[in-house]
Amino acid sequence: xxxxxxxxxxxxxxxxxxxxxxxxxxxxxxxxxxxxxxxxxxxxxxxxxxxxxxxxxxxxxxxxxxxxxxxxxxxxxxxxxxxxxxxxxxxxxxxxxxxxxxxxxxxxxxxxxxxxxxxxxxxxxxxxxxxxxxxxxxxxxxxxxxxxxxxxxxxxxxxxxxxxxxxxxxxxxxxxxxxxxxxxxx
Amino acid sequence: xxxxxxxxxxxxxxxxxxxxxxxxxxxxxxxxxxxxxxxxxxxxxxxxxxxxxxxxxxxxxxxxxxxxxxxxxxxxxxxxxxxxxxxxxxxxxxxxxxxxxxxxxxxxxxxxxxxxxxxxxxxxxxxxxxxxxxxxxxxxxxxxxxxxxxxxxxxxxxxxxxxxxxxxxxxxxxxxxxxxxxxxxxxxxxxxxxxxxxxxxxxxxxxxxxxxxxxxxxxxxxxxxx
Numbered sequence: 001x002x003x004x005x006x007x008x009x010x011x012x013x014x015x016x017x018x019x020x021x022x023x024x025x026x027x028x029x030x031x032x033x034x035x036x037x038x039x040x041x042x043x044x045x046x047x048x049x050x051x052x053x054x055x056x057x058x059x060x061x062x063x064x065x066x067x068x069x070x071x072x073x074x075x076x077x078x079x080x081x082x083x084x085x086x087x088x089x090x091x092x093x094x095x096x097x098x099x100x101x102x103x104x105x106x107x108x109x110x111x112x113x114x115x116x117x118x119x120x121x122x123x124x125x126x127x128x129x130x131x132x133x134x135x136x137x138x139x140x141x142x143x144x145x146x147x148x149x150x151x152x153x154x155x156x157x158x159x160x161x162x163x164x165x166x167x168x169x170x171x172x173x174x175x176x177x178x179x180x181x182x183x184x185x186x
Numbered sequence: 187x188x189x190x191x192x193x194x195x196x197x198x199x200x201x202x203x204x205x206x207x208x209x210x211x212x213x214x215x216x217x218x219x220x221x222x223x224x225x226x227x228x229x230x231x232x233x234x235x236x237x238x239x240x241x242x243x244x245x246x247x248x249x250x251x252x253x254x255x256x257x258x259x260x261x262x263x264x265x266x267x268x269x270x271x272x273x274x275x276x277x278x279x280x281x282x283x284x285x286x287x288x289x290x291x292x293x294x295x296x297x298x299x300x301x302x303x304x305x306x307x308x309x310x311x312x313x314x315x316x317x318x319x320x321x322x323x324x325x326x327x328x329x330x331x332x333x334x335x336x337x338x339x340x341x342x343x344x345x346x347x348x349x350x351x352x353x354x355x356x357x358x359x360x361x362x363x364x365x366x367x368x369x370x371x372x373x374x375x376x377x378x379x380x381x382x383x384x385x386x387x388x389x390x391x392x393x394x395x396x397x398x399x400x401x402x403x404x405x406x407x408x409x410x411x412x
Contacts, residue, residue, distance in 0.1 A: 030223075034216050042215075043206035052209045059211075063219045064226060128201045147195055148202040175194060182194035185201075 026070035030063055033079055041087055047144045048091035050133055058094060062086035084149075085159045088141060095137060124185050131181050138162070139174035146171055
């Protein structure tokens with residue numbers, strides 16, 4: 001059961017933006033997609049790359065790439081799917097690069113928890129986020145796209161470039177890893 | 187398996203939502219995107235210009251090569267001239283290998299070969315040989331190679347010429363000494379006659395003897411037969 005209070009900004013194209021008109025110019029399409037999905041895409045990227053500034057860069061690069069590939073994009077209705085897949089792929093690249101940098105960089109103090117009020121305690125939420133960050137990249141992507149993006153298995157498979165079976169596998173394994181923490185929160 | 191993810195899915199969804207809501211993207215995102223798009227466009231134009239200029243240069247070069255026949259003809263002419271030279275140079279190479287032994291002068295008889303240029307100096311060199319004539323034994327060793335030298339097959343001529351060389355040793359020298367003087371006129375008529383007399387020894391030897399001395403040739407044949 002998905003909660004009804006899911007934010008209006010969603011990662012599914014047809015829900016918010018609707019079908020992008022075929023005759024739209026690339027600039028007009030980018031502007032429309034930006035106003036409708038930029039924030040949600042940035043937040044998705046934040047959950048993947050754990051850094052808001054980097055997340056914004058990732059999403060901006062995705063929009064630039066969409067603008068360049070707009071003429072080659074046959075089905076403009078899939079513009080959001082293109083953006084989503086681009087964000088996921090670029091987030092992977094960022095994490096890959098970051099892993100290399102952190103491997104040779106001196107280790108500093110852990111990040112202090114941000115002051116945030118919510119239904120769940122700050123410490124528990126931070127613990128879940130930390131546990132989520134500790135998961136393998138594919139499992140984290142599957143969980144974020146599934147529980148934050150509210151995407152179907154087919155959409156997740158398209159965004160991650162894997163099969164539906166692999167999506168199920170990654171989701172199940174990720175949830176199994178987080179089960180102990182989630183049990184405490186429940 | 188399927189129920190457990192759904193049980194904790196709501197919790198995870200709320201956690202993720204709360205974490206995502208804490209992120210407020212900057213309002214300058216669209217401007218940044220447009221700036222990057224412009225930069226990318228200008229970069230693309232630059233590469234297009236570079237590619238177009240390179241293509242134009244190649245096109246001009248191809249046009250020049252295509253419409254200027256001299257550029258194309260030079261290469262073909264060189265190749266044609268080289269091939270026949272290689273084909274003809276094979277025989278001279280053989281003679282050149284035999285030059286070191288110092289038997290080139292007899293080649294004067296082989297007027298058919300391209301080396302006749304050498305015979306004239308060879309004849310001059312042969313003149314000193316008669317001075318060494320008094321020692322027949324030493325000359326016998328040198329004389330046979332001299333007879334075989336002009337021939338294309340050195341080994342055969344040398345092996346076969348041993349008996350002949352002994353007999354011909356005294357003859358070729360006087361004949362060679364005579365050749366520079368007598369050779370010019372009678373060389374042509376005498377060539378056919380000696381060749382039948384000595385078929386196998388070496389074709390080159392026979393012409394030498396013929397050229398050396400048309401009058402001496404029959405005498406050599408007789409001695410060889412002896």
